[in-house]
Amino acid sequence: xxxARSKFPAPKTLSRRPRDSGDxxxxxxxxxxxxxxxxxxxxxxxxHIRAAFQASIGDPFQLRPAEFSLLMLxxxxxxxxxxxxxxxxxxxAPNLTTLVDRLVVRGLVExxxxxxxxRAQQLCLTTAGLDLASRxxxxxxxxxxxxxxxxxxxxxxxxxxxxHRVGTPRPV
Amino acid sequence: xxxARSKFPAPKTLSRRPRDSGDxxxxxxxxxxxxxxxxxxxxxxxxHIRAAFQASIGDPFQLRPAEFSLLMLxxxxxxxxxxxxxxxxxxxAPNLTTLVDRLVVRGLVExxxxxxxxRAQQLCLTTAGLDLASRxxxxxxxxxxxxxxxxxxxxxxxxxxxxHRVGTPRPV
DNA sequence: TATTGTTATACTCTATAACTATA
DNA sequence: TATAGTTATAGAGTATAACAATA
Numbered sequence: 510x511x512x513a514r515s516k517f518p519a520p521k522t523l524s525r526r527p528r529d530s531g532d533x534x535x536x537x538x539x540x541x542x543x544x545x546x547x548x549x550x551x552x553x554x555x556x557h558i559r560a561a562f563q564a565s566i567g568d569p570f571q572l573r574p575a576e577f578s579l580l581m582l583x584x585x586x587x588x589x590x591x592x593x594x595x596x597x598x599x600x601x602a603p604n605l606t607t608l609v610d611r612l613v614v615r616g617l618v619e620x621x622x623x624x625x626x627x628r629a630q631q632l633c634l635t636t637a638g639l640d641l642a643s644r645x646x647x648x649x650x651x652x653x654x655x656x657x658x659x660x661x662x663x664x665x666x667x668x669x670x671x672x673h674r675v676g677t678p679r680p681v
Numbered sequence: 682x683x684x685a686r687s688k689f690p691a692p693k694t695l696s697r698r699p700r701d702s703g704d705x706x707x708x709x710x711x712x713x714x715x716x717x718x719x720x721x722x723x724x725x726x727x728x729h730i731r732a733a734f735q736a737s738i739g740d741p742f743q744l745r746p747a748e749f750s751l752l753m754l755x756x757x758x759x760x761x762x763x764x765x766x767x768x769x770x771x772x773x774a775p776n777l778t779t780l781v782d783r784l785v786v787r788g789l790v791e792x793x794x795x796x797x798x799x800r801a802q803q804l805c806l807t808t809a810g811l812d813l814a815s816r817x818x819x820x821x822x823x824x825x826x827x828x829x830x831x832x833x834x835x836x837x838x839x840x841x842x843x844x845h846r847v848g849t850p851r852p853v
Numbered sequence: 854t855a856t857t858g859t860t861a862t863a864c865t866c867t868a869t870a871a872c873t874a875t876a
Numbered sequence: 877t878a879t880a881g882t883t884a885t886a887g888a889g890t891a892t893a894a895c896a897a898t899a
Contacts, residue, residue, distance in 0.1 A: 538761060538769035542753035542818055547825050548730040549750070550841050551723055553848030556771060558720040573888085578721070581714040589710060592857060597710035599728060601891065606859060628857040628898045646714055653719050659846040668843040669722050674831040675840070676725030745865085764880060773868065778882055800875045800880040 547675070557656045565652035566645050575600060575608055580617070580634070580642040581649075588621065588631040617641060719847070729828045737824035738817050747772065747780055752789070752806070752814040753821075760793065760803040789813060 543549040559574075566572055572580070578598055583589065589597075595605045609632065612618040617638035623629035634642060657665050715721040731746075738744055744752070750770055755761065761769075767777045781804065784790040789810035795801035806814060829837050 536765070538754060538765055539757045540754065540769070542756045543750060545841075546821060547726075547829065547837075547841065547844075548734055548746070550844035550848065551727055551730060554719075554844045555723055555727070557847060558723060562720055574720070575889085578715060582710060582712070584714045585711045590857085593708070593710055595858095597712070600889095602858060603860075603892080604890065623857095626857080626899070630858065649718060656847055657719065660843060664843055665719075667839065668847070669717075669719065671832060671836055671840040671843070672719075672722035672726045675729060675828055676722065747866085762880080767880095772866095774881065775869080775883075776867065795880095798876075798880080802881065 554656075558653060561652050561656050565648050569648075570641060570645055572645065573608075576612060577645060577649075579608065579612070579632075580638065581646060583618070583632060583634050583638070584642050584646060588633055590623065590629045590631055592629065594632065612638070726828075730825060733824050733828050737820050741820075742813060742817055744817065745780075748784060749817060749821075751777075751780065751784070751804075752810065753818060755790070755804060755806050755810070756814050756818060760805055762795065762801045762803055764801065766804065784810070 540549075562574060562577070566577055567574070570577075575598060579594060582594060582597060586594075591602065591605055591609065595602050598605065600608070609618060609620065613620065616635055619633045619635055620630045621633055623631050660668065712721075734746060734749070738749055739746070742749075747770060751766060754766060754769060758766075763774065763777055763781065767774050770777065772780070781790060781792065785792065788807055791805045791807055792802045793805055795803050832840065
């Protein structure tokens with residue numbers, strides 16, 4: 510829910526017809542030359558996952574994906590520093606600054622100068638921020654259920670595990 | 682490799698420490714409140730997959746992800762219409778227009794008015810476009826190997842299959 | 854010198870309204 | 877009246893340089 514993303518256009522629906530000649534001018538598009546790519550599969554799945562987030566959290570709480578991710582990290586990482594959050598969110602420091610600015614204006618987050626290092630800004634959830642983050646987190650546990658309805662619990666766990674291994678190369 | 686994407690910031694690396702109290706001000710960020718989300722797992726994996734694309738195809742061929750995806754679709758869908766490509770790429774018609782403009786300027790693609798429907802523009806690869814698309818496709822078959830080195834062939838196939846099922850809800 | 858955070862800016866991707874020409 | 881494509885424009889996400897304050 511959090512790293513900086515790119516833009517791989519993906520189809521909403523796929524034609525899964527058996528392979529034919531290849532030279533066609535039909536009414537459906539054949540994705541043969543893309544289906545072997547994980548990037549393509551990710552892009553397609555992402556369309557649905559994003560829509561689920563938008564409906565369950567984005568619209569109701571007026572939270573962007575990165576804003577939601579930051580609040581989630583603050584739930585378990587009190588007074589985390591912007592530098593470390595920037596790394597954890599794979600977001601540049603300047604872009605994190607403007608994101609935090611928005612949350613501060615809304616009264617959800619506060620910046621506190623670190624005692625140990627006067628350069629660092631520690632981020633803390635306000636009472637309102639903690640309340641909103643808690644409610645958003647509760648909703649997040651089920652928001653993807655519709656998108657994952659085609660998968661049994663074991664498959665769902667397997668998918669998360671496999672993606673995690675792609676996300677962390679060289680598990681050693 | 683093709684649908685319009687969003688922006689879920691994702692961490693480059695994950696801390697996987699055993700759960701502790703939760704209230705910490707340590708040197709690593711705990712992602713506990715995000716790890717259950719497919720959107721988060723996708724965002725993380727996507728960082729690596731995008732980097733692989735950029736290195737293997739994006740930089741060498743000066744192709745953006747959406748441009749690459751369009752060329753791949755034209756390999757197996759000759760004279761496809763912009764309307765159908767727009768749908769297949771999950772890209773709005775205006776945005777597809779500017780994308781096609783760039784490829785036309787580079788001499789990779791040509792627009793041909795449909796005989797049956799004078800409103801429609803059919804896209805065709807030029808000789809140069811076919812050559813470039815063919816070489817890009819050849820490279821695409823291995824570009825994700827490094828990112829997927831932690832998965833055996835069966836796991837890789839499983840990952841693609843599971844993602845496909847998320848990408849196409851209600852397989853009936 | 855190096856690091857933390859900020860400001861400013863530019864570039865890309867995405868989304869929408871308004872228009873044309875065809876159907 | 878509806879569809880295919882275009883133009884124009886605005887928004888959101890991302891990336892980088894330059895700077896101040898602190899280490």
